[in-house]
Amino acid sequence: MGTANLREFLAAQEKKSLLRFLTCGSVDDGKSTLIGRLLYDSKLLFEDHLAALKKDSKQHGTTGGDIDFALLVDGLEAEREQGITIDVAYRFFTTDKRKFIVADTPGHEQYTRNMATGASNSELAVILIDARKGVLVQTRRHAAICSLLGIRHVVLAVNKIDLMEFRQDVFDAIVADFKRFAEPLGFTSLVPIPISARFGDNVIARSDNTPWYDGVALLEHLETVDVDTALADQPFRLPVQWVNRPNLDFRGFSGTIAAGRVRVGDRIAVPKTGSVSAVARIVTMDGDLGEAVAGQAVTLTLADEVDISRGDVLAAAEARPDVSDQFAAHLIWMSEEPLLPGRPYLLKLGTNLVPAQVTDLKYKVDVNTLEHLAAKTMRLNEIGICNLSLSARIAFDPYCDGRDMGGFILIDRFSNATVAAGMIDFGLRRATNVHWQALDVNRDARAALKHQKPVVLWFTGLSGSGKSTIANIVEKRLHTEGRHTYILDGDNVRHGLNRDLGFTDADRVENIRRVAETAKLFVDAGLIVLVSFISPFKSERRMARELVGEGEFVEVFVDTPLEVCMARDVKGLYAKAKAGKIKNFTGIDSPYEAPEHPELTLTTAAGDPERQAERVLGFLRQGGYVA
């Protein structure tokens, strides 16, 4: 091969796509034999391996002196003796069209967790069935696990068809049986192929023994099946692995891009803290990049000094992941020791490691029937649906949107063993219980102590109108004057007190009710309360006014035109709403009812937020709320 040809060859190699697949099935279905056959028939065995194989086949083989391909793959001594695969083995082979990494996974029930391991990194599963035995418990379990771990492409390899005289009716019956079971598992593609791993029928090429089969051979399917999940088109996510600070002038954030793409200048957010900045540089040892996509390991520097550490996620500012400390998830239990709800484990998701406990085990799934079973605990290899509570908030996406941001493991705090694999379904927003306490010292006494008249300043206006900014400045000024204040911010309250509420009309009313009640408590405590809520409906604001009481309720209308708010779009919400990604968004597909008689109206004509805040302070002085 000349140098030019070689360069061409290497270029072609680099362009080849990589397919990661796993083989699974019951004991003795012939997984290892099939992989050995693929390696052998695609001429990928080295001579010394082959010589050893021929020698071994005579010694341990179960094929009467013929080459026993399973011996090629079953590497560990214990496996050779018992004739089963007990761990995941990874094999590599390349054809003219694709590169492959095969995870050969255990069939024995005791090692189902290892199968889940193989599945977690695979895009396709080859599920083997022994034509003599049909669909078994294990087959169903494996199909369910593949589905759970997000594998969308399945090949149903009906093996040992040679032992059933290559009969079509046998094949058809097994396929029908499997399809009945697999229907709710949501596989995108399900391709049944009758094969004989031992003799090679329909493995590399179509076999003359199955003239009734009009599909493709296994290898051809593996070479051509489209499993592209378009990770690069999803919103940008970079879990920060390492903060790179070689010297005082450089502060970079390193990690592998989990989803999406990033360009210099892109606005990114840190979901946990809400900080926003822009990408200044994409640094690599081979020079700076203008753009990087999912799968690349990069180091980003940002335009602003933002507090970011390992465990944070850098995300597209206009499409941020959820942040929560509670979520619902599927678990696969992988430990001999059963799950104990309430016991603290460590949860690792991406680069986050936080204490977590299962607060509520809702049910287990029977993998034979996919039925839900009541459960108090989970044992090895069982699948359950539960709620988890973490000791800190983390950023995540549901598992169905991406494995890196939605898949986690649970670690035992004492043995450090990996006890479970989990897949996040969605974040939870649950109400906290609030208990009323009767108190003796009254409001007037508390207010007198602070030399102020308690009041609620209710800032209303569109998203992005500047409510929070102005309220912030007002609070800072009051604080430096020695006043006792508190801000209730719409977004922040929705993270805690009101995190169980959505954006339906009923929820909006409840949202305002709770905030008004809370504001009332603070007024009772003698505080000046600044409430910063869109609160688009007159009736809600009226309700709040009535709850708090006349004279202690000051409505501040932040009258910024919609076009200005949309142009600002600080949180990227208008863009999302216009794209139809957020429903019921005020100003877009949900109305804003302007106040008719607000105590105070602030327009952008009144100047910048500082000037607007000044007007609010003036109002408070005039009204005698502050001396």
Add this chain to the structure above:
Amino acid sequence: MREVAASFENPVMLYSIGKDSSVMLHLAMKAFYPGKPPFPLMHVDTTWKFREMISFRDQTAARLGLKLIVHVNQDGVARGINPFDSGSALHTQVMKTEALKQALDLYGFDAAFGGARRDEEKSRAKERIFSFRTAAHAWDPKNQRPELWRTYNTRVNKGESIRVFPLSNWTELDIWQYVMVENIPIVPLYFAKVRPVVERDGTLIMVDDDRMKLRDGEVVENKLVRFRTLGCYPLTGAIESDAATLEAIVAEMLTARTSERQGRLIDSDEKASMERKKKEGYF
């Protein structure tokens, strides 16, 4: 690699000077750029490595400005262990396996990077990327931690450690392609050159220094040879080849019909020998 640096107190990179180590080191330089890898390199020297490997090792550490620890099992040296008289099995056991354990204990490393690949050998195919070792450095293949996604369990108790294999999913061809594309420096022994060799037990052994005693009937010949894999010179077979450039090596690779470890005498000692060595703590 960044995962390890962030999760462990005292990691180390085992640097064997071979092509895999060169690639692994290159990846580490990239992972922490513009910083430097926050861990030292360690070479377990059996005292029987090729001289060219040792000079390449020292040059590399100096060129990259990294700390290099060289560990020799002095006890083994004192006992006069050597590959010719002690046999390859004992030599490997004492000068590599024991020496590595000594070094890890001596420096208290809790994580060690190695350049092993799953395509090298059958039992390696089942090794985890983060492979847990007990306080006695033993590997229990039946009790490995499941490894899901790219989420690695990095928790260890005091005394226990983790071996980390960043190149697990690379094949020999991947390594060579990467060396070529990234222009990574490698030991010149990989390139064909006229070298003094002796044919012994069907393998070409290079006479690297005067410690090698010729047996009856053996003659030193000058042949055009290179090495596909590097270890102790008395245990590493050369192949006759005229591949003197990276391009030529890759071209030769593509038509190769034998695996690279074929030249390694330690693997054929006994069957399942690699698995046994690893249970005892060989890398």
